[in-house]
Structures are given as structure tokens and as C-alpha cells.
Amino acid sequence: MASPLEQFTIKPILDLKIGETDISFTNSSLWMTITAVVLIIFVVVGTQRRALIPGRWQSAVEYFHQVVADMVRDNVGSEGRRYFPFIFSLFMFILFGNLLGLIPSSFAFTSHLAVTFAMAAFIFVGVTVIGIITHGFKFFSLFFPHGAPLVTAPLLIPIEIISYFSRPISLSVRLFANMTVGHVLLKVIAGGVVALGSFFVLPGILPLALLVAITLLEVMIAVIQAYVFAILTCVYLNDALHLH
Amino acid sequence: MPQFDTTTFASQIFWLVVTFAIVFVFISRVALPRISATLENRQRKIGDDLAKAGELADQSDEVMAAYEARLAEARTGAHEELHAAATRAAAEADKQNAALAETLAANAAAARERIAAESAAASSNVAEIAEDIARQAVERLIGSSPDSASVKAAVAASVQDHNS
Numbered sequence: 001m002a003s004p005l006e007q008f009t010i011k012p013i014l015d016l017k018i019g020e021t022d023i024s025f026t027n028s029s030l031w032m033t034i035t036a037v038v039l040i041i042f043v044v045v046g047t048q049r050r051a052l053i054p055g056r057w058q059s060a061v062e063y064f065h066q067v068v069a070d071m072v073r074d075n076v077g078s079e080g081r082r083y084f085p086f087i088f089s090l091f092m093f094i095l096f097g098n099l100l101g102l103i104p105s106s107f108a109f110t111s112h113l114a115v116t117f118a119m120a121a122f123i124f125v126g127v128t129v130i131g132i133i134t135h136g137f138k139f140f141s142l143f144f145p146h147g148a149p150l151v152t153a154p155l156l157i158p159i160e161i162i163s164y165f166s167r168p169i170s171l172s173v174r175l176f177a178n179m180t181v182g183h184v185l186l187k188v189i190a191g192g193v194v195a196l197g198s199f200f201v202l203p204g205i206l207p208l209a210l211l212v213a214i215t216l217l218e219v220m221i222a223v224i225q226a227y228v229f230a231i232l233t234c235v236y237l238n239d240a241l242h243l244h
Numbered sequence: 245m246p247q248f249d250t251t252t253f254a255s256q257i258f259w260l261v262v263t264f265a266i267v268f269v270f271i272s273r274v275a276l277p278r279i280s281a282t283l284e285n286r287q288r289k290i291g292d293d294l295a296k297a298g299e300l301a302d303q304s305d306e307v308m309a310a311y312e313a314r315l316a317e318a319r320t321g322a323h324e325e326l327h328a329a330a331t332r333a334a335a336e337a338d339k340q341n342a343a344l345a346e347t348l349a350a351n352a353a354a355a356r357e358r359i360a361a362e363s364a365a366a367s368s369n370v371a372e373i374a375e376d377i378a379r380q381a382v383e384r385l386i387g388s389s390p391d392s393a394s395v396k397a398a399v400a401a402s403v404q405d406h407n408s
Contacts, residue, residue, distance in 0.1 A: 029259035043275035085272035
């Protein structure tokens with residue numbers, strides 16, 4: 001039986017190179033493309049009719065819009081509206097990537113640290129730049145909690161700096177680890193169904209029931225992790241815009 | 245773990261940037277303007293409908309107030325008319341009553357006069373009858389008729405005597 005990690009292997013479909021750098025179109029790229037196409041069809045076709053009374057499809061798009069708009073408003077405030085298109089795209093892209101990655105024999109590109117870290121690093125750098133542009137040198141007061149006694153500065157400032165720089169790591173590892181562990185778990189339990197025999201024989205049916213339950217759990221985790229990624233982006237953005 | 249195979253990193257990041265950029269462009273240039281336009285339209289339509297409903301409610305209130313005013317006016321008019329009619333009828337009745345009372349009083353006075361005349365006539369007749377009886381009684385008693393003047397005087401004296 002194949003290793004449960006085998007599903008994460010990146011296989012080239014079309015070999016491409018820019019200079020010395022390998023940028024082959026792989027199964028990961030394929031599923032990023034599928035995610036992009038499905039997502040674009042979802043939001044573009046869903047908003048085509050612009051009906052006063054929305055149909056089911058339009059309602060679904062408007063619902064996602066509402067969820068992210070509320071998230072940005074509650075966590076960033078009115079200054080966050082400029083960044084709403086980015087946060088909405090980010091949330092939808094991760095959400096669709098996570099969900100499409102759950103289709104059997106598809107590929108979850110969000111289970112790769114390179115992808116999640118690239119997104120987290122972009123957000124980290126972007127948020128830091130926004131913070132420095134908005135507040136100038138005052139931005140560095142972020143590293144010293146307001147109202148804390150001055151003597152605690154030698155202790156607090158290193159802690160705050162470490163916590164600030166661990167943000168992209170925690171943000172990317174959270175998503176990557178959740179997706180990887182979920183897929184490994186599904187694979188291991190699915191292997192158990194096969195190893196314990198038929199779907200309808202008593203020992204085999206228990207891991208099957210568990211597999212169904214864990215699949216539902218993974219769908220939930222796919223949604224929650226996309227939401228958490230987007231909401232943490234909002235929180236970091238809020239810190240950069242308003243300090244604390 | 246395939247996740248830590250660094251040779252795939254460049255390709256993954258490259259295609260992530262490409263696909264995400266395309267998604268971002270479609271969402272920010274096509275989908276979001278449409279959604280905001282739809283939401284704005286809907287908000288405006290709801291606002292307009294609410295404003296229109298408020299206007300109609302105001303109008304119906306106005307009509308109701310006008311109706312109430314007309315009703316009150318009509319009611320007071322009717323009251324006044326009724327009052328006037330009642331006053332007129334009372335005056336008419338008073339006048340008729342007065343006329344009737346006058347007629348009755350006149351009739352009563354005439355009747356009293358007639359009674360007085362009758363009674364005077366009757367009492368003068370009584371005197372004549374008394375004189376006649378007295379003459380005849382005297383004739384029977386003494387055989388000769390007394391002269392009428394003395395009989396009259398005697399009767400008058402007797403009446404006087406009786407009356408006093």
C-alpha cells in the first residue's frame with residue numbers, strides 16, 4: 001500500500017523553465033488553475049443577472065460577500081474597505097482550494113507549506129509596509145504594549161518582536177498542517193476500510209463510518225481554516241492600521 | 245515528506261502568483277463592482293419603497309382628517325338646524341297657546357256676563373212673582389186688591405229684611 005504521504009507528491013505535467021528555475025506545470029498548478037476557474041465562474045456567473053431579488057446562485061455569492069464584508073468591518077473598521085477585494089479573493093481562493101482538494105484523487109495545494117508560506121509572507125510584508133506608510137516611525141510602538149511600565153521594556157520588546165515575526169510562520173503552518181493532517185487521516189482510515197475487508201462486513205464498516213464522519217469534519221475544517229486565515233489577515237491589518 | 249522537497253517550491257509559488265492574480269483581477273474588476281451595484285440598487289429600491297409607503301400613509305391620514313372635519317361640520321350643522329327648528333316650533337306653540345288663552349278668556353268673560361244678566365233677570369222676575377202672590381193672598385184675605393205700589397214696597401222691604 002502506498003504511503004499516506006504519497007498523495008502530496010508533486011508530479012510535473014508540463015516541464016517549463018525560466019532560466020535555471022523550474023516552473024513546471026504540475027498537478028498542484030493544475031488544481032490551482034481549476035480552483036481559479038471554478039471560483040471565477042462562481043463569482044462572475046453568479047453576479048451576472050444583478051437581480052433585485054437574487055436567485056440561489058446570486059444569493060450564494062452575496063452571502064460570501066456579506067460574510068467577508070462583516071469580517072473586515074468588525075476586525076479592521078472602515079479603513080479596511082480598501083483591502084476588502086484582496087481579503088475576499090484570499091478567503092475564496094483558500095476556501096475553494098481546500099474544498100476542491102477534498103475531492104478524492106484531486107490535489108490540495110493548500111497542504112503545501114510553500115504555498116501557505118508564500119501567502120503568509122506576502123501578507124506579513126504587505127501589512128508591515130502598510131503599517132510603516134500609515135504611521136511612519138510610530139509603527140514600531142507596536143512592539144511595546146501601551147501602558148506597560150518602562151522597566152519591563154527589555155523583556156517585553158523582544159517578546160513582542162518574536163511574536164510579530166512568528167506571525168507568518170503560525171499563519172502558514174496552521175493552514176498547511178491542518179490540511180496535511182486531514183488528508184493523511186482520511187488516507188489512513190480509508191486504508192483501514194480496505195484492510196479490514198468489504199464495506200458490508202462488520203470489521204470493515206466501522207472504519208467506513210469513521211471515514212464518513214471524518215470527511216464531514218474535514219469539510220468543516222476546510223471552511224474554518226479558510227475563515228481563520230482571512231480573519232487573522234484582518235487582525236494583522238488592523239494592528240498595522242490602528243497599532244494598539 | 246513531499247512538502248519539504250525544495251525543488252518544487254519555485255513552481256508552486258509561480259503558479260500560485262499567476263492563478264491568484266487572475267482570481268484577484270476577476271473578483272476586484274468584475275464580481276465586486278457588480279455585487280456592490282446590486283446591493284446599492286436593492287438598498288435604494290427598499291428606501292424608495294419605504295419613502296413611497298410613508299407618503300401614501302401621510303396622504304391617507306390627510307384624507308382621513310378631512311373626512312373627520314367634514315363629518316364634524318355636518319354634525320354641528322345638523323345640531324344647529326335641529327335647535328333652530330325646535331326654537332321655531334316652541335315659539336309657534338307659545339303664540340298659539342296665547343291666542344287660545346285669549347279666546348278662552350273672552351268666551352269666559354262673555355259667559356259670566358250672560359250669567360249675570362240671566363241671574364239679574366231671574367231675580368227681578370222673582371220680585372214680580374212675589375208681588376203677584378202677595379196681591380192674590382191679600383185679595384183672598386181681605387177681598388180687595390191692594391194698590392200695586394204698596395205691594396211693591398212691601399215685597400222690597402221683605403226682600404231687604406231677608407237679605408240683611
